[in-house]
Amino acid sequence: MARWEPNTRERLVRAALELFTERGYDATTVNEIAERAGGLTKMTFFRHFPDKREVLFAGQDMHSRLLADAIASAPGPATPLQAVATALDALTATFTDDRREFAARLRAVIAGNSELRERAAFKRTGLTEAMTEALEKRGVPDLAASLAAELGIRAFDRAFDQWADPASQQALTVLARHALDELQAAVNRLDTEDQS
């Protein structure tokens, strides 16, 4: 039984995203998702997710843990931004290129529904807090910890948008590192006149 759990979960997520894309989020029922996932029942669905919205945010706890663990295990002398870069490496490594098309569709479904956008904002807050707390545990003062985490999540969002674009060729990890560098450069120029 346990052997099949991860597969069932993944099938439910893929079925939900397919249906949300085809029919829209509001018009899709939990029954339909379970059925599309290979003739599963509503009961099976609810063993994995509390409601149809949560199917799309199944990774939140794992993502928070990945970020926090990577920050905790960054080398002792790492700066806050270096620790955040390590966290982004750990998180983005789970987004392999075969998931790019899935990511693009997920992004489109979320963008098209205010309830999902709100939920996505809540996930963003959760990930940011996970990084902030992990940085504070390293002794980074709260102000710096929360700013470094904010730059990290902005780098991830920016890179994810680029990566989900079908024309994109680069790995998410590379894009996220680059985005963090860009953000750092921009932030360091905020009190200069030269913004070119």
Add this chain to the structure above:
Amino acid sequence: MARWEPNTRERLVRAALELFTERGYDATTVNEIAERAGGLTKMTFFRHFPDKREVLFAGQDMHSRLLADAIASAPGPATPLQAVATALDALTATFTDDRREFAARLRAVIAGNSELRERAAFKRTGLTEAMTEALEKRGVPDLAASLAAELGIRAFDRAFDQWADPASQQALTVLARHALDELQAAVNRLDTEDQS
């Protein structure tokens, strides 16, 4: 008639906050707010606000405009952060010291209710976007504009929390300027080991 409008609006806001503090937000009705505001009717209430939640966020449009206008009229060579500092000056100037106790109660009511916290987050996003757009109109690139706006709103939030504390003695303008300096210093140290 028009002569009384601002006063009515202000009375409704004060009555609402009183009742929310005494009885809780959920238990208070629009009728009760109108009555407490000096025997007004529900109809009068709805001429000013779409619902009881919006009473507490009446200033959002004006605050957005204040921020955007100040950024637009900052001196030509101002850096993004200097323009944001000008915006904070304009906004915080409207929070005179006689409003401190009101601010403290408002903060407590919002903190105690998830619907109000969500609405406050939405206001925060609105103010941040107003600053971002105003900075972009000055020619600041989008990345820098949104980071400068984020630092600005963080400075405001931080200063407002300090100001609303009954033990606080300083003007909100002074606290906000100081908070922006602290945030800038922290952000400039994010890629250094020294976080003390």
